[in-house]
Amino acid sequence: MAGWRGSRGGGERAVEHISSSRSIRLGKVQPQAPGHRTVFCNDREANALARFKGNSVSTTKYDVITFLPKGLFEQFRRVANLYFLMISILSCTPVSPVSPVTNVLPLALVLLVSLIKEAWEDWKRFQNDMAINNSTVEVLQDQKWVFTPWKKLQVGDIVKVNQDGFFPADLLFLASTNPDGVCYIETANLDGETNLKIRKALEKTWDYLTPEKVSEFKGELQCEQPNNSLYTFTGNLIISKQTLPLSPNQLLLRGCSLRNTDYIVGAVIFTGHETKVMMNSMKIPSKRSTLEKKLDKLILTLFTVLFCMCLLGAIGSGIFINRKYYYLRFDKSEKQFDPDNRVVVGILTFFTLITLYSPIIPISLYVSVEMIKFIQSTQFINNDLRMYHAESNTPALARTSNLNEELGQVEYIFSDKTGTLTRNLMEFFKCSIGGEIYGTGVSEIEMGTAQRSGVKVEAQKQSNVAREKGFNFDDARLMRGAWRNEPNSDSCKEFFRCLAICHTVLPEGEETPEKIRYQAASPDEAALVTAAKSFGFFFYKRSPTTISVRESHVEKMGKVQDVQYEILNVLEFNSTRKRQSVVCRYPDGRLVLYCKGADTVIYERLADQGNELKSVTREHLEQFGASGLRTLCLAYRNLSPDLYESWNDKYIQAKSALNDREKKLDEVAELIEKDLILIGATAIEDKLQEGVPACIETLARAGIKIWVLTGDKMETAINIAYACKLINNNMKQFIISCETDAIREVEDKGDPVELARFMKETVKNELKKCQEEAQQYLHSVSRPKLALVIDGKCLMYALDPSLRVTLLNVSLNCSAVVCCRVSPLQKAQVTSLVRKGANRITLSIGDGANDVSMIQAAHVGVGISGQEGMQAVMASDFAIAQFRFLTELLLVHGRWSYLRICKVVTYFFYKNLTFTLTQFWFTFQTGYSGQRFYDDWFQSLYNVIFTALPVIIIGLFDKDVNASLSKKYPELYKEGIRNVFFKWRVVATWAFFAIYQSLVLYHLVVASSSRAVNSAGKMFGVWDVSTMAFTCVVITVNLRLLMMCNNITRWHHISVGGSILAWFIFVFIYSGFVLPKAQENIYFVIYVLMSTFYFYFTLLLVPVAALFGDFVYLGVQRWFFPYDYQIVQEIHRHEADNSRIGLLEIGNNDLTPDEARSYAIMQLPGQKSKHTGFAFDSPGYESFFASQAGVYVPQKAWDVARRASMKPSWSKTPRKN
């Protein structure tokens, strides 16, 4: 397909493989230095010599020519397919007892199905590419904007992009309609963040806005070679002999879209596959489920069995061959029948038998399983109404279909806290200003704590006034200007100003308090700005240098005035600084630094005065923390102009530093962020997500251990753990923390080596102690559940290879583990520790960029969708809108998938083994000659037609108990964790019955047909017997499938009946005609058979006799050794399946009583979540600022390109343009 496009797209791509860096520009004789690219803006001819790549992109895997070879190559990388290819080749040789059709046909069908699927997917990608390549953009041509398809775009072209349009390539930002040459972009396609980001053009180019003006633009651009770093860019623009340095601030990346700006003008720098977004495209490493890996082992075992069977036959044939069987004419004419060379006979027979027994390897297994899983994920998981979140309008999404059954075996869940357990809906809840607490709410945690201590807390009445999102605060002392009457009204004013000024929020929409929307990197920030607005300090406009605030009641009650603060510097947030400051100039010239940040860092930097305020506020902070609120300290500092100027010089210097800019900026910031005056503290509540405690309780009952990995403080984490019922008072808690006096003491000495040694020693001792205690508890009578709480620093030492085993031992004995203050890397480390160290199946769930590594490290990654960021979702295997949907995903879909796939796999194993073994028994009675028992077509269609459909039906429809019972009895899930249904014992049982059945099938049919079979004394030949046997096999294996079904739908009847019917129809037709050129062994056989009574008696007897053993086994197993699910089935055997009614109600947007209750609880005003971490600890925050500052942020592994080329969002562009 790429081939077509190449030829259609014109010659620009023809030479694209020649590296542009080496080409020489003849005109200006200017060699392109390696590592640099020189672009002449607005000069196609000059650029033509550099032979840059065109702007058309192709994400297809194949084109018309490469499809077949490449697609087939992909297919043959599967062992089973390769094996069948070899068998097919072998069956074309004289060694083969079967005609090639026997093996070629199934292989061809399997390949056909797979290739059609590939082709279809690729076709969709191709159409998508075409839509993108053909969308148009305005390009400057002859002083006019001309609509041009994206694919015609060339490096150096000047383009105009309108509001909401997408950038067609990586552009150099020249000019925008906004004053100050800024524009706003949305990078949702790139990293999923919906916040707007500011880009600013170089001042020199601001004027090039109209076509007339731009056509005069003749800049020479030197920049780095295409690379995949999204957040870096270096280059120089040379215009009118001036060299201007370029930064990422002037780069507009393909995949982003323009917002809040009428249009911009830019020059194309990188095109097509050389754009950063395309260079970023990487494949998500595909995960394979554990069951599938075990399946490989089973296949390997089958190969071994096959080998043994063939070896046995080969030896037999070597012994059998003898000239005395004169009628077989063994002689030298054929090597395989040369009695003088028995070794060769054996070897050749070995190959003969391999082709004969090839059906023992279930060739269609992988394709069937793939198909089943695909339908499971696209039809069942994606469409489950129980996992549809109406508020965010988000259904569940299975991003991969090969991990469905893994969901049924998860033993460990690693969960992020913020945004996963909690809603990440930050609400301004309380504050402490000048030593006074304001805010009357009671947080969820407080209620939880109260309940734990036995106090019944009335769900608070709270006014049902529709409050604004992000603001859940009520205190008459502060609202509507009442703060003026407070004793500390000055502090209040500073407090509100700090909230309104010190942030990086962008306002959007109309400039009225009701209509405005705040674009913030973290919901905390938005909540704070919203709070300021509610207090009467309405931030409504931001320009690059100013912030406009509409202040009420400041001078006088009721008076409103617009104030413009000049923003001189923004000292941005990062995780080391844990604070953020702005330096602003009041209209009256006053210089103030406002700072907000984590309590620890702010307190370190306070001036030495007002100790009382400090200690009171500290108390308040602790109080907030205990209530599970996220806190921030606010402080300010008045600056004298001299001090500021001297500092600003240093700042500018640091800002223009080329090396270690980040570090230098931090250092400079330290210089001014001191001697701060404390204003107060904010407390933000992050509510627990709906249904989280119930979900966690259910999952715990299901035998799943939940680990919470959070960046929060220990107290917060423990509180949250209590609130969501992860930990309760009956549990024995182990706490390993570095916040001990002993450690502090060593810390104070300041010797890092000594500290590390000491820490390690402490952690080691702690772990040892825990381990011993855990052992004691485990052996005690009461067997309390255990919980472990560990903080990030200790974890760092505990993850040391020497301590890892102890850590693992301790933590595996705990039913709940809380790791606090952990970094994203540690999250991943902990996950892999359990995954690799304990070899358990793990699931990670998270919502933010900081969870990506953890999500990818686990067996199954789940992302929370429907929220702001998309990073976690892009890296995940499944995306759900709410944490509580995990119950549905694991206990219902996961468990069913596991059950079904187990059944499908074992059934495949059984049916092919049974079939092949009948063939094997026959071999013994043919002088080990490898004579086939069944006709070629019977054998080849056995797998693909006569037994294909029912097994897919069972893979789709089988369910032991219905969805509501699955959740009512979460313990059923343990069967999956213990892998009850796909153990070697299960396989061995199936193998045993396969052997038993094959013996019954073969010997009963053969023995009973050795005498005259009708009243005319006539006898059967080998083909009559084999057709008889085949009929019995088809009926038996199909009936066996019905016996393993837990429920039988219409589809079961249709597929099972249809399969048997298909066999009869086939054989009626097949034996009714004489096919030209064929050996007509089967001719008329079925009619001969059906003319005898013998046929019908055998047909009744043999399947029953064959399945008799299975039937008794199933009966006895259920009677005496029942599985749990069977008991549950029995308990509810009389109940009608009423879950449907519930769903119908949801369908009508009504709620079931249960849901209504949970919804009501959710609506209760007093119910919020808690959190004491400082408020900036929120996903995506760091990268947001980093990207603004042009700081390199570690490579993110989600598949950027795929998202960027997603059709729905892109197809808008041509219409808008």
Add this chain to the structure above:
Amino acid sequence: MSSEDDSSQSHSKSKKPKYSRFTQQELPSCKPILTPGLVIGILLCFAIVFIPIGLITFTATENVVELVDRYDEDCIPLKSPHNSENERAGFIRDAGTNKTCVRTLIIPKKMKPPIYVYYQLDNFYQNHRRYVKSRSDHQLRYASHVSETKTCEPEATTNDNQPIVPCGLIAWSLFNDTYRFSRNDTSLEINKKDIAWHSERTKKFSSQVYPKNFQSGSLIGGGKLDEKIPLSEQEDLIVWMRTAALPTFRKLYGRIETDLEANDQITVVIQNNYNTYSFSGKKKLVISTASWIGGKNDFLGKMYMAVGGTSLLLAIIFTVLYLLKPRPLGGPTYLSWNRNRAAVRES
């Protein structure tokens, strides 16, 4: 459901999945539970159905009178331990020797016609791969295809490349012992018509194809064919060429169409031509009547009774077990997690 459709139309942007019984996995279904009662019931059903069928088929074949006479050892002057197989095979192969052999059979019970005469061979691998594929169905069916002998190796053509009709090892090794029956010196007519399946005679063996160059080589495998009779009427060949499934097999030789009374003495004059001696195969002559279900094949009947009997036995055992130690259906105490808890409590 209609109201839901309406609502989904009204918010056209809703990503809410549509309800269907399929996607919500709520297809109506029956959920069979294999309760002990059901197990016992089904076993009893098996017993009730299978034992009578077994009895019927068993009695049907019990009435069949069958007489088996192994003659290969007695019909050769060279006795087994003293003479090697090669000597005996040489004797049989020698066209000059007299291979007539007379056997006397006593009819144990009255046999009503049609009485079928079979020959039975043991240790003869008609199902060997080399043997089974050594034939040409086209040649047998179409006169125009007589030279299609590719599949017949190593018995495809004569030395001068003339196609052999019928070609292949199967035809070449055609059984050629003959039996003549007489009772009290009156010979009994053996009807050799209609001993092959009708479909074979009419469809697979052409009336236009005549044997040619058959058994003309140096090695003679077995019987010869009359070149004047078309293949479709060579019923011995047709029977022989329907290869048997097992190395021990019977093939129909002919029918005697008169009553044989109990204790009748039947004299059989056998032309012992066929060489089974070289591979120690056995040859047997079988005289048998047939019932509506076929020959004396009590295997089916016995199996029916065995399955039915086992069902009955198991049903009784299970019933006793059930009475002695009943398991209440769906007792929550049987759930594994409850069992564990109970165990903990007990300890």
